[in-house]
Amino acid sequence: METNGDQFAHHTIVKKPKPLICRSWSENYDEVEVPGTPKTPRTSTTPGHEKCTFHHDLELDHRPPTREDMLPDMARSYRLLLSSLGENPDRQGLLKTPERAAKAMLFFTKGYDQSLEEVLNDAIFDEDHDEMVVVKDIEMFSMCEHHLVPFYGKVSIGYLPCGKILGLSKLARIVEIYSRRLQVQERLTKQIAVAVTKAVQPAGVAVVVEGVHMCMVMRGVQKINSKTVTSTMLGVFRDDPKTREEFLNLVHSK
Template identity: 45%
Template sequence: MNSIRDLIKLCGDDPDRDGLFETPKRVLHAFLEYTEGYREDPKNHLKKTFDVDHKQLVLVKDIEFYSMCEHHFAPFFGVAHVGYIPDAKITGLSKIARTVDGYAKRFQVQERLTNEIAEAIEEILEPKGTMVVIEAKHMCMCGRGIKKSDAATITTSVHGIFENQSDKRAEFLSLL
């Protein structure tokens, strides 16, 4: 916590003044919450499966997430759109959102986050195909540095049938 006090001083304020006195403790608690994804294996959420005969696209879109840029410790946030075409098993819809949160609540870059979600679905559910699209705003771009507040970053991870069949990829994208 002394490091946080030193940071407050370095920025030009007094860590002992009334509004900042307990800030180091609050910052520590906040960072433990921001990074709670390290204390779980997000893939485990997907292990609850059901035998349902469904061979078409399952898409959970607009899954809100909040993450921390590993380069600046600045927040980035947005939505994840996660879809897969089942082969033999499906998982609960909330499990997909929990998986997104588990990977997002780590120090991240958006590209890795996108891949980790898709690879977890591939590994655990073994679907015919998986596609993840993430759209996010990065405070390291919007609130500092280049200061482009309207800039959004979109990343994709495409596996299986979505790689080879443009009609399946188009179906996913049209539903967004």
């Protein structure tokens, strides 16, 4: 086993002897949309957006205001929340809490400000080989969209290249893009798999996510030791049981 120098992940390269059937992105998979993202991009011609500061001469897709612009409104909302709880937001311990909470929430959801193209940054390399690449135990932190409380865990990704490989750190970056949003674990798992497919168009992609959800630990059933495991298998990982088994054995090995 080789390590890539990151403390949060290990990667393994395993020889895959049989020839691979390469599939193109457009032929096999539909892109997973982020909830809340309009299907039709909003531009300066969209009613109500004529003066939007995010619309420039190039007619870029509509994007939210800068983070600094959002902080005052978010802080006021947190202040109202504190008051609704019966707290005094002006007492010493809470005086700066609305601003701190707003900044923290923006950090927890920074994935909304990132795109796959920006994160990949051309770190895709031509490489003519048929080896399985597995990066496992990538740390993940996200926010449950149902209760706005955290869930966290680890992600393992495997893919079979078809002439292109991805810089190993970029797999961890892809996890960051989609985990740092309001999420459900099932959708997060699929978004990661689809993003890797879109990036390098491999013969197959496999993703396993193991998460601990604070909405189950702190409220509701309050089962402290419960874990949720989700998986997405695309291409040969879905079609070939032996390839899938090999990946799962690598993921669960010590």
